[in-house]
Amino acid sequence: MRSENGHSSPVPQPVLQQTRPGLGTYVTVGVAGLPEVEAESALERAFAAIARVDAVMSFHSGDSDLARLHAAPVGVAVEVCADTMAVLQCADRLYRLSGGSFDVTVAPALVREGGLPAPASGTGNPDPRARWADVELLPDNRVVSRRSVWIDLGGIAKGYAVDRAIEALQLPSAASGQVNAGGDLRVSGPDIQAVSLRVPGHPESTHPVIELREASLASSATDAPQAVHFTGSDHRAVVSGRFVSVVAPTCMVADGLTKVVLAEGSNLETVLAACDATAYLYAPVSGWKILGGEKR
16 A cells, blocks of 8 residues: 555555464454464464463363373372463462462362363362362473372463464464453553453443553452352352452463452462552452452
């Protein structure tokens, strides 16, 4: 295209977006600022990255890293892939920061309450006393447990998959991308995206709107028919009726922190500050509350 002064002007590139099932929900990946052929390739790379994470960290599949961990005898180290180890290391950090409020060994409580289907057969029976403190992360991507545990990474791995998908897009600095997996959202590039914090059961006019640029957002609510969130320390169901959105540099951290905020531990502000995160918490009685550093 030529402008009136004779110089070439850039041709705007259309937004390409696709939605596919994955991670137990629907995943939408979009890019802008790329030629169509390059955009299509970027989307395929992103969906492939999501599929890899979904496969190795599935709680239900009999051949995932988690299934092998569940089936291993107590005290026997199991080698996992680098992606699984990265998520376990983040889970370990959040466990320590939150004083045990975030604990990925709450899977037995989720199964008992109907919030999570039982894992594949042959995975052994978890010790009811088991907590994340009984799991040790070793060099060379090895994991060992001192008690029989069931680990569910559903509260953090979805965010990690979103992060890996953004990386897989391989976008130039002028292009923009976004990945949304059932409310776990990450945006990349120069564009600013307005996001409505949609509280279930509330009219749209009451939803606050925040702006994201080169950031991630994850949301969780406690309005399901059965309990889906439990505190790590005592495996107690979180009080219902709450909604939270967390903004953080990575979607994995934002995803994990939603569970910490819903449990409302005593050191919540310290945890959010350590993760450079901001939380938007809604409760029926008190309304909206902003926690952490609102830096964005």
